[in-house]
Amino acid sequence: MKVDILAVGVHPDDVELGCGGALIASVKEGKKVAVVDLTKGELGSRGTPETRKAEAEAASRILGLSARENLGMADGFFQINQENTLKVITAIRKYQPEVLICNAPHDRHPDHGRSSQLVKEAAFLSGLIRIETSLEGQPQAAWRPKHLYHYIQDDYIEPDFIFDITDTFEQRQESILSYTTQFNVVAGDGVQTYISKPQFMQGVEARARLFGKRIGAEFGEGYIKTRALGISSFDRFIL
Numbered sequence: 001m002k003v004d005i006l007a008v009g010v011h012p013d014d015v016e017l018g019c020g021g022a023l024i025a026s027v028k029e030g031k032k033v034a035v036v037d038l039t040k041g042e043l044g045s046r047g048t049p050e051t052r053k054a055e056a057e058a059a060s061r062i063l064g065l066s067a068r069e070n071l072g073m074a075d076g077f078f079q080i081n082q083e084n085t086l087k088v089i090t091a092i093r094k095y096q097p098e099v100l101i102c103n104a105p106h107d108r109h110p111d112h113g114r115s116s117q118l119v120k121e122a123a124f125l126s127g128l129i130r131i132e133t134s135l136e137g138q139p140q141a142a143w144r145p146k147h148l149y150h151y152i153q154d155d156y157i158e159p160d161f162i163f164d165i166t167d168t169f170e171q172r173q174e175s176i177l178s179y180t181t182q183f184n185v186v187a188g189d190g191v192q193t194y195i196s197k198p199q200f201m202q203g204v205e206a207r208a209r210l211f212g213k214r215i216g217a218e219f220g221e222g223y224i225k226t227r228a229l230g231i232s233s234f235d236r237f238i239l
């Protein structure tokens, strides 16, 4: 099940909010994209793991994913330990991505930073042949992604590069709004949360406009890189 790009989020909806536009653009280019969610988001104040699963499936169709799976770690309490690191290594070796994208190094939700650290460590360790993992009884080959990027989600972080998502912005918003229990809740039952208020989605759009403006585009997504970006031509930048 090799893919070109694997995006990891700790909660279902993280990848839609953080890198949905780039994933949709990549699928349109013919690349294969998979998503791994670390937890079911069971501590969320609204919705249930079941509703979020159905919502994630709807969002996956909009993103055009080749695969999506949930590693079932504990929302809010998962630790960077051997068991969880091996779970992420197994997923990386299963999908063998060239590009791995994960949560921001720090964010409003403390799970995001911890997820980022877990995935970063697993990405390195996944390349060590003496760490043995198996999937469905078959030993897995070592695999280290060529590139690791972090998407910027809620906290403002100065991006290292910005992905132009002008052409995919509307589709990305649709994928976010697939989580109907989580976002844009105008009225009804249940508590209003930081993310369920309509103002939150206005903030999401404002952020995309801000990043877009920085590169002369209408909408953008900001990313952090973990090593220097190499170029082989001054013509390969878009703007």
Ligand SMILES: [Zn+2]
Pocket (backbone or CB within 6 Å): 010, 011, 014, 109, 112
């Ligand atoms: Zn999250």
